[in-house]
Amino acid sequence: MYKKIIWSLIGLIGVLVGVFLILVFTDSPQSPEKADKEKKETAVQAAATVEENDADAEIEAEAPNPFGQKSTLAELTDEDYRNYIHKMSHQKVKADEKWGFYEITPERIDWLLQGLDQVNLKSEDVYRDILERWKAEDFSKVDQDHNAIWQLQGGTIGKATGILNAEEEEAFLQETEEQ
Known part of the structure; x- marks a missing residue:
């Protein structure tokens, strides 16, 4: 129990x-x-x-990135500026080799100029000089602009040898896709 x-x-x-x-x-x-x-x-x-x-x-x-990428103005680097400006200049320059292309637009120029006020870059003066001239639609030195950026990138092939005329530029735009 x-x-x-x-x-x-x-x-x-x-x-x-x-x-x-x-x-x-x-x-x-x-x-x-x-x-x-x-x-x-x-x-x-x-x-x-x-x-x-x-x-x-x-x-x-x-400020959405007009180049179709995710980077914002505050994230831009010298490499980004060189890449964007270099590829935009291809629209207007004669060169034996061209790798990459972005069409020059007022939105892209303005966006890059805004970015210069937000970031500290090694070659800011070069970028600002080029972009302000382009904003004023002055492409009289675009071959020199291309080569200045090309040199900053350590270029060895594809040096600009002149400026395309209107017909050559139009043909380039018709046959080239943005990258």
Whole structure:
């Protein structure tokens, strides 16, 4: 008889411990303080996510990259400027070899000029001189502009040897795809 009582008490204690553990480790019966704390944490996380998304959207809305790439104005490097200006100059220069092409547009020129005010670059004066001249639609030195950038890139093949006339430029635009 004593064995039955002892085993019954052990069984009852086991059930009580099990119920206690379930109550402690589940979220069902929460205290009001815990529920409020979790609501506040969720609200703070949601607000932070909204702010991040708004900041990203604002950056994109202010200055989307007109070259179709993800980099923003604040991320531009000397290498980016050399690449963009070099490939844009191909529209207007004579050269034995040309690798890459971006059409010269007012939006691209303005975007790159805006970027010069946001980043610190080694050859900023060179880029600004070229872009401001191009903004004024002065391409009289575009072959020299190409070669200045080409030299900064360490070019050995593809030096500009002159400027395309209007018909040659139009033909280049018709037969060349942007890269």
